[in-house]
Amino acid sequence: MFEQKGILFILSGPSGVGKGTVRERLFEQDTELKYSVSATTREARPGEEHGVHYFYKSHEEFESMIEQNELLEHAQYVNNYYGTPRAYVEEQLNLGNDVFLEIEVQGAMQVKENFPEGVFIFLFPPSLDELKNRIVNRGTESNDLVMNRLKEAKKEINMMSEYDYVVVNDDVNRAVSKVQAIITSEHCKRERIETEYKTILEDDLNA
Amino acid sequence: MFEQKGILFILSGPSGVGKGTVRERLFEQDTELKYSVSATTREARPGEEHGVHYFYKSHEEFESMIEQNELLEHAQYVNNYYGTPRAYVEEQLNLGNDVFLEIEVQGAMQVKENFPEGVFIFLFPPSLDELKNRIVNRGTESNDLVMNRLKEAKKEINMMSEYDYVVVNDDVNRAVSKVQAIITSEHCKRERIETEYKTILEDDLNA
Numbered sequence: 001m002f003e004q005k006g007i008l009f010i011l012s013g014p015s016g017v018g019k020g021t022v023r024e025r026l027f028e029q030d031t032e033l034k035y036s037v038s039a040t041t042r043e044a045r046p047g048e049e050h051g052v053h054y055f056y057k058s059h060e061e062f063e064s065m066i067e068q069n070e071l072l073e074h075a076q077y078v079n080n081y082y083g084t085p086r087a088y089v090e091e092q093l094n095l096g097n098d099v100f101l102e103i104e105v106q107g108a109m110q111v112k113e114n115f116p117e118g119v120f121i122f123l124f125p126p127s128l129d130e131l132k133n134r135i136v137n138r139g140t141e142s143n144d145l146v147m148n149r150l151k152e153a154k155k156e157i158n159m160m161s162e163y164d165y166v167v168v169n170d171d172v173n174r175a176v177s178k179v180q181a182i183i184t185s186e187h188c189k190r191e192r193i194e195t196e197y198k199t200i201l202e203d204d205l206n207a
Numbered sequence: 208m209f210e211q212k213g214i215l216f217i218l219s220g221p222s223g224v225g226k227g228t229v230r231e232r233l234f235e236q237d238t239e240l241k242y243s244v245s246a247t248t249r250e251a252r253p254g255e256e257h258g259v260h261y262f263y264k265s266h267e268e269f270e271s272m273i274e275q276n277e278l279l280e281h282a283q284y285v286n287n288y289y290g291t292p293r294a295y296v297e298e299q300l301n302l303g304n305d306v307f308l309e310i311e312v313q314g315a316m317q318v319k320e321n322f323p324e325g326v327f328i329f330l331f332p333p334s335l336d337e338l339k340n341r342i343v344n345r346g347t348e349s350n351d352l353v354m355n356r357l358k359e360a361k362k363e364i365n366m367m368s369e370y371d372y373v374v375v376n377d378d379v380n381r382a383v384s385k386v387q388a389i390i391t392s393e394h395c396k397r398e399r400i401e402t403e404y405k406t407i408l409e410d411d412l413n414a
Contacts, residue, residue, distance in 0.1 A: 121395075122397065124404065157405060160397060160401055160405075161397070163397050164397055165396060165397055166395055166397050166400055166404065167395050177391070178391055181387070181389075181392045181395075182388075182391075182392040184384070184385055184388035184392075185372065185385070185388045185391075185392040186392070188328075188373055188374050188385055188388075188389060189373075190370050190371055190372055194368060197364070197373065198364060198365075198367075
């Protein structure tokens, strides 16, 4: 009766923050969540399946997807393209499945541009002291390099403003249960369900 | 390090929807949540404590609280006043405690006016069919009365628009865990923590 479209959740944050671990643990616990399957031009490795691990594309196909705006984000590593096909995400959402995407900050910002209705979760470093120590206490580095790293860290933290939620990764299990709480509560948001509930009620009452 | 102000959560919804049961079950599980202590002009019953069960006030004191806008909401039942003192709520929030208020729809709307930064949760009837059946199938009632009840139900459902979240009370445990998820995820909202996180970081990096 209360069927809802799925929601796209994007988990991102500075490199090294532990996005991959949080995502793995989350998928161990939530078997209904769909992981966003990426497209790539790299060759399938033994055991990998098209449509499960990746959608394997030729360079020409991939570039045509870029041109047709069929990707929520894409990037190039070494000589291969990687990207998130919009079609797969929308198909799953229309089936009522939530889709989960774990991605670097830059990719997340591309997704935000192409799919602003997604729910963006920023994974925050376990401790700011640690972050500072990592930056400042690399004794061998020049002052200039330290200053650059400080700037970079500040830039990354400032990206936080583009996100809907911030989860501190002080403990993987705690972070995972916060992400799960966000998923649950997003489905309870009034603006997502109001129209549908009211329509059902009107239909019911007029029946 | 990441200390946050508490949040006021308001659980409301049509009468008979099961607000009280959800609140009781929630408090069995979450011992850190503070229940909002009401003020009243009725006499303390044996075993009741001032500041625990109620803040006991004279009619004069209560009316002065109304005049001074010291109540987030109030109502009169029989010959007594009942209301939610703003001071208690704010004190708890400043201590970093979440405060929970379970209240009728009309009271919730008063709270919303006086404390819009609260998080408003609408508890939805277990099933709309049931609601419809309850309204239509009271065989003995006149058509006019049925029509009036239908209108009333529609009005109540329309109040939903004033809320942040809607939780269907199809199963008490499920409803409670949804409310808990909302509490957890509200604390992860970027706008609640951004300034603080950034300030801490700046302080850290400049130290």
